[in-house]
Amino acid sequence: MNERALRIALPVFVLAIVLSLWQAVVDGFGIPPYVLPAPGLVFLTLISDGALLWHSLLVTLFTTFEGFLLAAIGGIGLAILFSQSRLIEYSLYPYAVILQVTPIVAIAPLLLIYLPQPLAVLACAWIVAFFPVLANTTLGLSSVDHNLIALFALYKASRWQLLWNLKLPAALPQMLAGLRIAGGLSLIGAVVAEIAAGSAGAGSGLAYRIAESGYRLNIPRMFAALLLLALAGVAIFFALSALSHLALRRWHESAVKREL
Amino acid sequence: MSPRQPIVSLRNVGKTFESGTVALRGLDLEVCDGEFVSLLGPSGCGKSTALRIVAGLSVASEGAVDWLESGQSARIGFVFQEPTLMPWADVASNVRLPLKLAHADETQSRAAVAQTLARVGLADFADAYPRELSGGMKMRASIARALVTEPHLLLMDEPFAALDEITRFKLNNDLLTLWQELARTVIFVTHSVFESVYLSQRIVVMTPRPGRVFADLSIDAPYPRDDAFRTSAEYAGYCRTVSQALSQAMGEAAA
Numbered sequence: 001m002n003e004r005a006l007r008i009a010l011p012v013f014v015l016a017i018v019l020s021l022w023q024a025v026v027d028g029f030g031i032p033p034y035v036l037p038a039p040g041l042v043f044l045t046l047i048s049d050g051a052l053l054w055h056s057l058l059v060t061l062f063t064t065f066e067g068f069l070l071a072a073i074g075g076i077g078l079a080i081l082f083s084q085s086r087l088i089e090y091s092l093y094p095y096a097v098i099l100q101v102t103p104i105v106a107i108a109p110l111l112l113i114y115l116p117q118p119l120a121v122l123a124c125a126w127i128v129a130f131f132p133v134l135a136n137t138t139l140g141l142s143s144v145d146h147n148l149i150a151l152f153a154l155y156k157a158s159r160w161q162l163l164w165n166l167k168l169p170a171a172l173p174q175m176l177a178g179l180r181i182a183g184g185l186s187l188i189g190a191v192v193a194e195i196a197a198g199s200a201g202a203g204s205g206l207a208y209r210i211a212e213s214g215y216r217l218n219i220p221r222m223f224a225a226l227l228l229l230a231l232a233g234v235a236i237f238f239a240l241s242a243l244s245h246l247a248l249r250r251w252h253e254s255a256v257k258r259e260l
Numbered sequence: 261m262s263p264r265q266p267i268v269s270l271r272n273v274g275k276t277f278e279s280g281t282v283a284l285r286g287l288d289l290e291v292c293d294g295e296f297v298s299l300l301g302p303s304g305c306g307k308s309t310a311l312r313i314v315a316g317l318s319v320a321s322e323g324a325v326d327w328l329e330s331g332q333s334a335r336i337g338f339v340f341q342e343p344t345l346m347p348w349a350d351v352a353s354n355v356r357l358p359l360k361l362a363h364a365d366e367t368q369s370r371a372a373v374a375q376t377l378a379r380v381g382l383a384d385f386a387d388a389y390p391r392e393l394s395g396g397m398k399m400r401a402s403i404a405r406a407l408v409t410e411p412h413l414l415l416m417d418e419p420f421a422a423l424d425e426i427t428r429f430k431l432n433n434d435l436l437t438l439w440q441e442l443a444r445t446v447i448f449v450t451h452s453v454f455e456s457v458y459l460s461q462r463i464v465v466m467t468p469r470p471g472r473v474f475a476d477l478s479i480d481a482p483y484p485r486d487d488a489f490r491t492s493a494e495y496a497g498y499c500r501t502v503s504q505a506l507s508q509a510m511g512e513a514a515a
Contacts, residue, residue: 151357155362156361161361165361251389251390252347
């Protein structure tokens with residue numbers, strides 16, 4: 001069996017073992033579904049509550065996407081601004097760091113007081129996701145081959161030409177790495193804010209469903225929603241990895257196939 | 261190229277870095293139109309710094325750089341020690357870069373790029389990416405990029421130092437052919453006595469720390485030079501003379 005097939009077959013095999021054990025334990029000990037639902041029941045719930053959960057998934061995914069988009073624009077934009085002016089970088093960078101290191105769970109309730117709920121959720125998604133984009137893009141923009149910069153200076157390139165033709169393409173690999181992290185983080189941000197909002201009452205995203213099902217002891221639905229969130233996270237990761245691969249495959253070491 | 265006028269002159273040029281290192285002091289150098297001049301010296305003698313000052317990439321702390329014609333400094337091609345190609349762009353786009361930065365006409369640029377690539381023997385590699393090329397081919401692409409603007413003055417900073425000897429000899433020969441065809445002025449920085457004698461009409465031997473001109477030797481062997489010259493007694497003689505000058509330059513610095 002080749003390497004590629006193994007990488008798919010082995011995790012599937014592990015999943016099958018874990019699921020059968022889970023099912024056997026629940027059946028064997030007669031564990032009630034409000035304590036631990038069997039995987040079969042979770043799957044059935046996923047189908048029976050399909051319409052509701054699907055709607056919630058779309059709400060959460062839409063917030064995640066918006067948060068991600070704003071994080072990408074904000075992170076890349078700030079990084080470009082920083083690369084143009086040291087003064088702006090020195091003035092703003094510490095606050096970007098503070099925003100990043102303060103746990104989002106602690107900020108979310110406060111945002112919910114000041115902002116309408118959908119906006120607060122979006123703000124949370126943005127806050128957690130923009131920093132990796134900013135940090136990675138800044139690193140990329142500042143580690144351009146100095147001889148290439150000298151070359152651009154020799155040909156009297158304008159600031160704009162230097163940015164567009166040299167710095168941005170050179171920073172692309174790091175920028176994409178930052179975006180890949182941001183994708184997963186904006187989902188986390190959206191979920192955290194929904195949970196915080198859920199305790200305040202209103203909401204329709206997947207995380208809100210989880211909180212709500214918890215209060216109602218509807219454990220199978222909690223598992224079903226959790227499963228969907230995990231799948232959404234995986235899908236986001238793979239989509240961004242594919243994007244990164246497509247953008248870099250012609251030239252960057254990380255995307256080039258080698259024999260060794 | 262008979263009436264020899266200095267295209268660029270360095271007068272009493274000195275360079276002190278922020279760290280306090282004195283790289284150059286009292287450097288006087290004139291380079292004439294159409295000449296092939298090598299700056300020879302041990303690493304760290306400031307020859308690359310001198311070249312960067314001529315290119316305008318570094319500013320002299322003292323002294324002046326005078327050009328024959330004003331605006332002449334704009335017509336410079338520079339070849340770095342590394343190929344310094346943009347890895348995300350194919351060879352043709354890399355070579356077209358100087359024209360693109362100057363907002364040159366697209367169609368004319370394409371023609372100029374094709375012609376220059378053919379000159380350096382890379383006509384078949386226009387669509388290749390730098391990582392697909394060998395070290396020698398990358399350097400050819402780098403030279404093509406420097407030549408595409410038809411510069412009056414070509415500055416080369418130890419361009420072949422990282423290449424194997426076979427590739428280096430081949431590129432030396434091709435560089436001489438290019439120089440003869442295009443009749444440009446070349447300032448070539450190297451730490452190799454053999455390379456400088458093979459290529460140059462004039463060798464400027466520099467002292468290390470601070471760098472200044474120790475000796476200015478002319479190599480009067482006629483062009484075209486080829487592998488027969490490389491094995492001749494005349495070549496060996498020049499190499500001996502230049503080596504002696506170089507060790508004197510280093511000895512003087514040590515004393």
